[in-house]
Amino acid sequence: MNQWKGLLEQYSSYLPMTEQTPALSLGEGNTPLIRLDTLSAEWGIQLHIKYEGANPTGSFKDRGMVMAVAKAKEAGATTIICASTGNTAASAAAYGARANLRVVVVMPKGKIAQGKLAQAAMYGAEMIEIEGNFDHALALVRELSESKEIALVNSVNPYRLEGQKTAAFEICQQLGKAPEILAIPVGNAGNISAYWKGFKEFNHASQTGLPQLHGFQAAGAAPIVHNKVIDFPETIASAIRIGNPASWEKAVVALNESNGVIDKVSDEEILAAYKELASKEGVFAEPGSCAAIAGVKKQVQSGKIKQKAQVVAILTGNGLKDPTTALDVSNVKPLAFELSKEALHTYLVQQEAL
Ligand code: F0G
Numbered sequence: 128m129n130q131w132k133g134l135l136e137q138y139s140s141y142l143p144m145t146e147q148t149p150a151l152s153l154g155e156g157n158t159p160l161i162r163l164d165t166l167s168a169e170w171g172i173q174l175h176i177k178y179e180g181a182n183p184t185g186s187f188k189d190r191g192m193v194m195a196v197a198k199a200k201e202a203g204a205t206t207i208i209c210a211s212t213g214n215t216a217a218s219a220a221a222y223g224a225r226a227n228l229r230v231v232v233v234m235p236k237g238k239i240a241q242g243k244l245a246q247a248a249m250y251g252a253e254m255i256e257i258e259g260n261f262d263h264a265l266a267l268v269r270e271l272s273e274s275k276e277i278a279l280v281n282s283v284n285p286y287r288l289e290g291q292k293t294a295a296f297e298i299c300q301q302l303g304k305a306p307e308i309l310a311i312p313v314g315n316a317g318n319i320s321a322y323w324k325g326f327k328e329f330n331h332a333s334q335t336g337l338p339q340l341h342g343f344q345a346a347g348a349a350p351i352v353h354n355k356v357i358d359f360p361e362t363i364a365s366a367i368r369i370g371n372p373a374s375w376e377k378a379v380v381a382l383n384e385s386n387g388v389i390d391k392v393s394d395e396e397i398l399a400a401y402k403e404l405a406s407k408e409g410v411f412a413e414p415g416s417c418a419a420i421a422g423v424k425k426q427v428q429s430g431k432i433k434q435k436a437q438v439v440a441i442l443t444g445n446g447l448k449d450p451t452t453a454l455d456v457s458n459v460k461p462l463a464f465e466l467s468k469e470a471l472h473t474y475l476v477q478q479e480a481l
Contacts, residue, residue: 180445194290199278210264213243220250282317295325323381340387343422366415411446
C-alpha cells in the first residue's frame with residue numbers, strides 16, 4: 128500500500144505550488160466517505176458522510192491550513208495569526224509548530240470547546256482570549272496582520288480555500304461523481320465556498336458533475352438565512368457561532384450557482400442529530416458538524432430533499448473536540464459497581480431480561 132503523503136503532494140497540480148513552496152504535511156486529507164445505512168433507510172435517501180474529523184487535528188481546517196502555512200513560510204513570514212472558534216486555532220497551532228513559526232490565536236473567552244483549547248495549548252500556540260465574539264476577534268486580527276512578517280491564516284486568506292477545495296475532489300473520486308446534494312454547516316462561510324470551487328474545478332477536469340449546495344446555520348447564528356448581520360450570535364454549536372461571515376458573498380454566489388439553499392436548524396435539532404448519529408451509526412462529530420445532519424433530516428421531513436436523493440453531509444469536526452457537550456447531553460452515565468463477578472453477572476442478566 129502506498130503511503131498517503133498529504134494534500135500538497137497529492138493534488139499539487141490543482142494547488143498554487145511553486146518550486147519554493149516547502150513540503151509540509153501531517154498526512155491531512157484522504158478522509159473516509161461513509162454510507163449511513165440506518166439513517167438512509169429511515170429517511171428514504173442515500174446518505175453518506177465525509178468524515179473530516181479524521182484529519183490530523185480532527186477537523187477540515189487542516190486541508191486549508193497546510194496550504195496557508197506552507198505559503199506563509201514561502202513568503203518569509205515568521206508569525207501566523209488567526210481568530211477562531213477553536214478548530215482553526217488548533218490547526219494553525221499544529222501546522223505552525225511543524226513549520227517552526229510563532230503562532231498567535233485570538234478566541235472569544237469562555238466559548239471554545241475544551242478539546243480545541245487542549246490542542247492549541249499542547250502545540251504551543253500563544254492563546255489570547257478576548258471579551259467579544261468571533262466576529263470581533265476576526266476584525267482585530269485582520270487589522271493587525273497586514274505585514275510581511277505576520278500572515279493571517281483565517282479563511283479570508285485565499286490559500287485556505289485552495290486547500291479546502293480538495294475535499295470536493297476526494298468526494299468525486301470516492302463516489303465516482305459529484306453527489307446530487309452536498310449538505311454542509313456554515314459559519315464564516317469559507318468552507319462552502321471552497322467546496323464549490325473544488326466541485327467546479329474537478330468537473331472541468333473530469334466531468335464529474337455539480338451538486339446542489341445545502342448550507343445550514345444554527346438558528347441563533349444565521350446571518351445568511353436572515354440576510355442580516357447578527358450582533359450577538361448564540362448557539363450550542365460554538366464552532367459556528369458567527370454573526371458576520373467573512374465569505375458571505377462568495378457563499379451566496381455558490382448557493383445561487385448551484386441552485387442550492389441556505390437554511391437554519393435549532394439547537395434542539397442539532398443536539399438530536401448529534402445523539403442520533405453517534406448512537407445509530409457509530410459516528411461521533413461535534414455539534415457544529417451535526418447542523419448538516421439536522422438540516423438533512425429537517426429537509427427530508429419537509430420534502431425539500433426528495434426521497435431517494437443522494438446526499439453527502441460534511442462532518443467538519445471530530446466529536447472529541449467538545450467532550451463537555453457530549454457528557455452534558457448524553458443519557459448514559461457510568462454505574463458504580465463493586466469489583467465482583469456476581470454483581471456484574473446479575474446486572475447483565477437483569478438488563479437482558481428488560
Ligand atoms: N464546522 C466546524 C467544526 C467548524 O469549526 C467551522 C468553523 C465550521 C463548521 C464552519 O466553517 O467557517 O468555513 O463556514 N470554524 C472556524 C474556526 C470559524 O475558527 O475554527 P466555515
